[in-house]
Amino acid sequence: MTTAPAPSTTTASRTAPAARQRRPLSIGRLAAWAALIAVIALSLFPFLWMIRTALSTTKSLATNPYSLLPVDFTWGAFRRVLGLSTAAQSVAEGGSGASVNFWIYLRNSLIYSTVVTVGQVFFGALAAYAFARLHWPGRDKVFALFLAALLVPPIFTSLPNFILVKNLGLINTMPGLVLPTFLMTPFAIFFLRQFFLGINREIEESAQLDGAGHWRTFFQIILPMSTAPMATLAILTFIGTWNDYFWPLLVGGTEDSRVLTVALGVFRSQTPQGSPDWAGLMAATLIAALPVLLLFIAFGKKVINSIGYSGSK
Amino acid sequence: MTSTAAAPRAKRQSRTVSFNTPSVRKDLGTALVFIAPAAIGFAVFYLYPTLNGFYFSLTKYNLLGTPKFIGFDNFAAIFSDKLFYNALGVTIEYVLLNIGFQTVIAVGLAVLMHRLTQSTILRGMLLLPWLISNVIAAMLWFWLLDYQIGLVNNFLAWTGANRIPFFGGEAWAIPTIAFVNVWRHMGYTALLVFAGLQAIPTYVYEAAAIDGSSEWSSFWRITLPLLRPVMALVLVMTVTGSFQIFDTVSVTTKGGPVNASRVLQYYIYEKGFAQGQFGYASALSVILFLILAFFAIVQMRLLRAGESDLA
Numbered sequence: 001m002t003t004a005p006a007p008s009t010t011t012a013s014r015t016a017p018a019a020r021q022r023r024p025l026s027i028g029r030l031a032a033w034a035a036l037i038a039v040i041a042l043s044l045f046p047f048l049w050m051i052r053t054a055l056s057t058t059k060s061l062a063t064n065p066y067s068l069l070p071v072d073f074t075w076g077a078f079r080r081v082l083g084l085s086t087a088a089q090s091v092a093e094g095g096s097g098a099s100v101n102f103w104i105y106l107r108n109s110l111i112y113s114t115v116v117t118v119g120q121v122f123f124g125a126l127a128a129y130a131f132a133r134l135h136w137p138g139r140d141k142v143f144a145l146f147l148a149a150l151l152v153p154p155i156f157t158s159l160p161n162f163i164l165v166k167n168l169g170l171i172n173t174m175p176g177l178v179l180p181t182f183l184m185t186p187f188a189i190f191f192l193r194q195f196f197l198g199i200n201r202e203i204e205e206s207a208q209l210d211g212a213g214h215w216r217t218f219f220q221i222i223l224p225m226s227t228a229p230m231a232t233l234a235i236l237t238f239i240g241t242w243n244d245y246f247w248p249l250l251v252g253g254t255e256d257s258r259v260l261t262v263a264l265g266v267f268r269s270q271t272p273q274g275s276p277d278w279a280g281l282m283a284a285t286l287i288a289a290l291p292v293l294l295l296f297i298a299f300g301k302k303v304i305n306s307i308g309y310s311g312s313k
Numbered sequence: 314m315t316s317t318a319a320a321p322r323a324k325r326q327s328r329t330v331s332f333n334t335p336s337v338r339k340d341l342g343t344a345l346v347f348i349a350p351a352a353i354g355f356a357v358f359y360l361y362p363t364l365n366g367f368y369f370s371l372t373k374y375n376l377l378g379t380p381k382f383i384g385f386d387n388f389a390a391i392f393s394d395k396l397f398y399n400a401l402g403v404t405i406e407y408v409l410l411n412i413g414f415q416t417v418i419a420v421g422l423a424v425l426m427h428r429l430t431q432s433t434i435l436r437g438m439l440l441l442p443w444l445i446s447n448v449i450a451a452m453l454w455f456w457l458l459d460y461q462i463g464l465v466n467n468f469l470a471w472t473g474a475n476r477i478p479f480f481g482g483e484a485w486a487i488p489t490i491a492f493v494n495v496w497r498h499m500g501y502t503a504l505l506v507f508a509g510l511q512a513i514p515t516y517v518y519e520a521a522a523i524d525g526s527s528e529w530s531s532f533w534r535i536t537l538p539l540l541r542p543v544m545a546l547v548l549v550m551t552v553t554g555s556f557q558i559f560d561t562v563s564v565t566t567k568g569g570p571v572n573a574s575r576v577l578q579y580y581i582y583e584k585g586f587a588q589g590q591f592g593y594a595s596a597l598s599v600i601l602f603l604i605l606a607f608f609a610i611v612q613m614r615l616l617r618a619g620e621s622d623l624a
């Protein structure tokens with residue numbers, strides 16, 4: 001290793017994060033890389049273990065606990081939790097034999113997340129436009145009031161909302177599940193308002209000169225210009241709703257309204273004491289995680305960049 | 314061209330004047346239509362339930378009948394409820410372990426990333442645990458940490474150490490649940506801090522380096538102080554979230570063994586939905602709300618979140 005004058009190397013390493021220059025590998029940097037790689041390994045390893053377990057049979061897991069590859073490779077666990085194998089088959093592979101069908105829960109989760117996402121992004125965009133682009137008395141006060149809803153913890157509104165949904169007769173139904181977050185969340189409005197504020201006014205004004213009203217301006221100019229932030233918001237909302245547990249636990253108790261997160265909890269407590277169906281549980285877990293992981297593979301960059309954004313608000 | 318140029322200017326001027334002109338008032342009608350859905354959502358599912366929550370806390374309400382006003386009786390009962398103090402203690406233990414480890418690891422990770430790499434793929438890998446739900450993270454570790462055939466205990470046994478009842482031991486339950494959520498959130502928190510690090514201009518470090526400051530002392534004297542406003546926001550977000558720990562407990566220990574992991578939100582859930590004491594549960598959630606508000610205010614004050622040292 002060359003011994004360059006101390007001050008200049010440190011200066012180089014200061015500016016480096018932006019410039020990505022080549023530097024000599026010091027012991028400190030090597031240790032830093034080792035630490036970073038260790039944390040990444042810790043982040044990723046459980047996923048590998050989940051896949052490996054899901055493709056094994058529960059009975060042979062105990063006999064070969066260290067193998068990184070599936071033990072007695074089989075799709076049986078997936079067939080079992082998707083309701084495609086008989087009770088006898090599932091018992092033979094270490095399942096409980098009770099009939100489970102994660103297709104239904106997958107469908108429910110998809111409906112719940114999609115409907116909430118579409119509602120929040122669309123109604124959020126409407127409101128954000130009114131807060132960013134229209135002039136009306138009391139606008140900023142109303143906006144502050146909406147944002148104040150962020151301060152109320154979800155558990156606090158969940159209890160009275162449960163009573164409300166119950167009085168509407170919507171417990172254990174999809175509408176009951178969707179309703180409280182369908183029309184508005186403070187985050188969606190805040191997020192889109194920030195973007196709308198930055199759109200050049202001249203474009204809007206020339207459209208209005210051509211006789212376009214606010215509706216046409218919104219649908220034909222603002223919305224098409226805002227597909228990127230709306231897509232980001234949609235992805236974040238979809239993931240958040242997909243992962244929801246507390247509200248669906250309260251309101252989605254039947255087969256037709258139970259989403260994946262709640263179903264996983266039920267499945268895990270159904271497994272017979274003494275010999276849980278680990279392969280089945282991991283297969284179900286993988287099914288529940290897969291849509292979000294695919295979404296992340298497709299749109300990862302959007303999600304990652306949005307985190308810096310929401311953090312530095 | 315010259316004849317039409319006057320019109321946009323007139324239009325533009327009307328945007329900046331006060332609310333008294335007709336064209337500005339005209340926006341009000343449109344605005345009301347635009348915010349109508351969100352306003353209904355806000356009024357019905359945020360404002361009304363918030364007020365209702367305070368009201369229910371002053372009632373005796375068993376979900377089947379109608380709420381009966383009883384003043385502050387619920388709160389009086391809570392203050393002599395041993396299980397409440399247990400839940401509060403367990404929750405605080407969880408928050409301290411969770412936030413303590415998570416914050417230190419996240420800051421460390423963020424600094425490492427800032428120094429070593431801008432790779433989006435690496436950041437994506439660190440974010441992976443945060444993308445899956447609390448329930449899935451809990452399931453993964455419930456399996457990895459299983460007493461009989463979980464990988465970690467098998468490894469411990471292989472090294473000759475004793476097996477550890479991670480979820481089943483009274484002393485282990487809360488640290489284990491805290492660890493699972495540190496695992497899920499460390500990458501996400503690190504990215505929040507990382508965004509704050511990127512906002513620190515490099516000339517500050519260059520100046521420090523010229524003055525002979527080491528990496529170590531630059532970190533303590535420059536990075537951390539300049540990161541303070543970002544850290545304040547991150548801490549308020551993570552602490553508030555941490556106090557509402559529920560999912561992991563609900564799918565693994567269910568508050569046990571004995572009372573070892575019955576955190577506040579799980580206690581509220583049990584009281585309200587398993588035992589049908591809805592008024593009592595509402596009073597508990599008022600207390601949780603007050604605790605959260607208290608911590609948010611104290612943190613923002615202590616960390617002077619509004620002002621930056623980067624003048």
